[in-house]
Amino acid sequence: SAIFMGRKGSDKEKIRNFICERFEYDLSETVAQIREYYRSDPTCQGSVPQAIIAFLESDDYEDAVRKAVSLGGDSDTIACITGGIAEAFYGGVPPTIAEKALGLLDERLRGVVEEFAERHPLGVE
Known part of the structure; x- marks a missing residue:
């Protein structure tokens, strides 16, 4: 909620x-x-x-x-x-934090995060 x-x-x-x-x-x-x-x-x-x-x-x-x-x-x-x-x-997430966190993920997990962000962008109805 x-x-x-x-x-x-x-x-x-x-x-x-x-x-x-x-x-x-x-x-x-x-x-x-x-x-x-x-x-x-x-x-x-x-x-x-x-x-x-x-x-x-x-x-x-x-x-x-x-x-x-x-x-x-x-x-x-x-x-x-x-x-x-x-x-x-x-x-x-602030870009500097997001970039650091994404850099710690392997390619597969990074892809999951990026796909989720594309499907569910913030600020979009």
């Missing part, structure tokens, strides 16, 4: 309110508060709200992912969720 809403131009408060109401997630904490106690938790309640909060507090794509990673615990999962939302909301 957050990715869809981000792609459709919803603001962060609208995204927060919808997620809280629809999924009953508590999004009232801050990244700083979560950082004090967070440990790896493989459940949805133990990773999805934290990922959304990292996005909600962010200023841009990179800031969102850095905040997510800074939580520790299951940071790769949290950063993936946060990054997906941030990409949709901020209009993509």
